[in-house]
Amino acid sequence: MELSKEDLKILNSNIGLKHLLAHKKINLEKALSGAKYELALREIQAELVKMQLWIIANQKKVMVLFHGGDSSEKSGVIRKILSHNNPRHYRVEVNLPHQESSNNGEWYFKKFVEKLPQGGEMVFWDRSWYNRAIIEPVHGLCTQEEYDQFMGQVNDFERMLHESGIQLIKFYLNISMKEQTKRLEDVKSSPLTKWKMTPFDEQSKELWADYKSYKEKMIAHTHTELTPWIEINKEKREEEMIEAARQLLQLIPYDKG
Numbered sequence: 001m002e003l004s005k006e007d008l009k010i011l012n013s014n015i016g017l018k019h020l021l022a023h024k025k026i027n028l029e030k031a032l033s034g035a036k037y038e039l040a041l042r043e044i045q046a047e048l049v050k051m052q053l054w055i056i057a058n059q060k061k062v063m064v065l066f067h068g069g070d071s072s073e074k075s076g077v078i079r080k081i082l083s084h085n086n087p088r089h090y091r092v093e094v095n096l097p098h099q100e101s102s103n104n105g106e107w108y109f110k111k112f113v114e115k116l117p118q119g120g121e122m123v124f125w126d127r128s129w130y131n132r133a134i135i136e137p138v139h140g141l142c143t144q145e146e147y148d149q150f151m152g153q154v155n156d157f158e159r160m161l162h163e164s165g166i167q168l169i170k171f172y173l174n175i176s177m178k179e180q181t182k183r184l185e186d187v188k189s190s191p192l193t194k195w196k197m198t199p200f201d202e203q204s205k206e207l208w209a210d211y212k213s214y215k216e217k218m219i220a221h222t223h224t225e226l227t228p229w230i231e232i233n234k235e236k237r238e239e240e241m242i243e244a245a246r247q248l249l250q251l252i253p254y255d256k257g
Contacts, residue, residue: 001028001029003028003032007032010032010035010036010039011028011031011032011035013035015035015038015039016031016032016035018035019031019032019034019035019038022034037238037242040242041080041081041241041242041245044081044242044245044246044249045081045083045084045245046084047249047256048081048082048084048085048245048248048249049084049085049086050254050255050256051248051249051252051254052085052086052089052090052122054252054254054255055089055120055121055122055252055254056086056089056120057120058120059119059120060119060120060165060167060252061116061117061118061119061120061121061164061165061166061167062117062121062122062123062166062167062169062252063116063117063122063123063125063161063166063167063168063169064122064123064124064125064168064169064170064171064248065125065128065130065168065169065170065171066078066124066125066126066127066128066171066173066244067127067128067130067134067170067171067172067173068171068172068173068174068175069173069174069175069180069204069211073173073237073240073241074126074127074173075094075126076237076240076241077173077240077241077244077245078092078124078126079092080241081241081244081245081248082124089120089121089122090121090122090123090124091115091117091121091122091123091124092123092124092125092126093115093123093124093125093126093128094125094126094127095112095125095126095127095128095129095131096127097127097131097135097136097139097141097200108129108132108146108149108150108153109129109153109157112128112129116161116166117166129150129154129157130154130170130218130222132146132147132150133147133150133151133154133214133217133218133222134211134214134215134218135200137214138207138210138211138214139200139203139207151221151222154222155221155222155224155227158222158224158226158227159224159226159227161227162226162227167251167252168226168227169230169248169251170222170227170228170229170230171229171230171231171232171244171247172215172219172229172230172231172232173232173234173240173244174231174232174233175234175235176235177205177208179235180204180205181205184197184201184204187201219231230247230251232244232247
């Protein structure tokens with residue numbers, strides 16, 4: 001492996017040495033990749049703190065949705081990029097898919113309205129109302145009528161959020177079937193993470209085409225000028241995190257000085 005002067009500088013730094021000595025057998029390529037990722041993440045996390053201070057000072061309202069296929073790093077991205085932000089000024093909400101239909105006669109968007117951001121606050125959703133656009137119809141957790149009603153209302157709902165002063169950002173994390181299968185096997189085989197596996201995860205491979213079809217219909221219908229989807233196409237977890245964070249920093253008009 002040929003190393004540039006910049007590569008050598010990184011490897012000789014405290015972070016580089018930490019990655020070099022992390023394993024009994026030294027792997028220069030792996031150590032350099034890990035060090036570069038950590039340095040990039042630190043720089044981005046500092047900018048995210050600066051961004052949050054601007055949001056607080058200007059009483060802005062920010063809502064960020066994370067969606068993606070099973071095993072895409074939705075929760076991991078949120079947790080990692082916010083690890084140095086002030087938790088008093090952001091919230092992480094989770095909309096887990098239920099094993100059975102949760103229709104109780106209420107307006108579908110009601111529970112999301114109850115958790116809108118206040119002035120100076122960011123709200124991050126690990127899955128959101130868009131469960132009804134993909135997961136629920138694929139697994140028969142909503143009726144065709146409920147799905148059609150959702151698709152007919154969602155753009156108006158998001159327009160109202162925009163007109164109410166909420167900046168809505170929508171991320172979709174794409175990974176290949178091969179990478180998804182690998183990640184799910186890693187989760188399933190580890191005693192520390194196997195609890196994360198759900199019946200939905202177990203069926204994800206055989207339902208890949210259905211997920212893809214509903215996802216494409218969702219993007220086509222709900223990618224609007226006011227609230228576009230930002231698709232992230234990265235196979236590595238670290239690259240997903242870095243790209244999502246960079247996109248977020250570009251979309252929030254904070255003072256970068």
